[in-house]
Amino acid sequence: MDHFEIFPWNDNFETGISIVDEQHIELVRILNELAVHVANHSSPIKLDKVFNELTSYADYHFKTEEGLWDVHFKDDEWLTKHELTHHAFLEKISFLKNEEKINL
16 A cells, blocks of 8 residues: 555645645645555554654644744633644654554
């Protein structure tokens, strides 16, 4: 299997802010790449590489997005909720990565 879209791109991901939308497209691409490797039972080396790419890119994206949010919506209560969602996502990636290593 060469391509699998567990998260097909659609308008629901679009914010209207070009830098955020471009980063969302890249995150979706990485998530779909990870789905292909999981479905193919890829080697731990390949899975580790994709998990690392996803973790790094998600961290980069979240910092970008939160920085924009903090400037334009500083007192918005959704900022804290959004940051918690980002933190939970990174924790889940870390958990899955560690689980994969344990199961090998």
